[in-house]
Amino acid sequence: MKKLYIIGIGPGGEEDFTLGMIRALETSEVIVGYKPYLNYIKNYTSGKEIYTTGMKSEIERCKMALASAESGKTTAMVSTGDAGLYGMAGPLLELAADKDIDIEIIPGISANFAAASRVGAPIMHDMVTISLSDLMTPLDLIQKRIRLAAQGDFVICFYNPRSKGRPDYLKAAMGVLKEEGYEDSRPVAMVKHARRVGEEKILTTIGDLDDSFCDMNTMVIVGNKETYVKNGVMITPRGYKL
Incomplete structure (x- = not known):
């Protein structure tokens, strides 16, 4: 065979x-x-x-x-x-x-699970993955998907957030989220080279996000309305009674 x-x-x-x-x-x-x-x-x-x-x-x-x-x-x-x-x-x-x-x-x-494991439990609830590369998908469709994901209050995992040819796409994505009501204090995790040599990670917020950290090897995870950071870990509650 x-x-x-x-x-x-x-x-x-x-x-x-x-x-x-x-x-x-x-x-x-x-x-x-x-x-x-x-x-x-x-x-x-x-x-x-x-x-x-x-x-x-x-x-x-x-x-x-x-x-x-x-x-x-x-x-x-x-x-x-x-x-x-x-x-x-x-x-x-x-x-x-x-x-x-x-x-x-x-x-x-997958990269979203690898990155999430390095910063806590940010994708414990419903989430979507969106690639910011427009090599295969038109930019207007990418932005539409970002907008719809925001309206659904999904945790969003951004693949391919920034490259030399696309230096401003992540910044533009954050702009779409803000247009949909995301506050500057919304938690964001950025993990580069997750679970391999050269790993770097930053826990930040939409308001303080420095996109110059990101490249094609970076996963960016934006939390939903319930996501929070405590004791250095990012957590999205699923609703368990603790």
């Missing part, structure tokens, strides 16, 4: 690798991924065929993985976080729709 694993490796730190991920990599003959992601799993790639591409070549990598699996080689495509959240699971499944390949998705710890 032709086999393709789509693997979420988590944040990248080995302590967050799953047994399912490790076993899938051990079984695979070929591993495909973005080069920095492959560096995270270098202890599990010895003796494997490795295929990689640079940034913005996701579809090319998907086609490489499918061609390898179709040739009869057990193949793994790796993504950071969870492959089903802004990862490679979606495009791979779409491209493989008419192919006779056994595809298995191995879940991983």
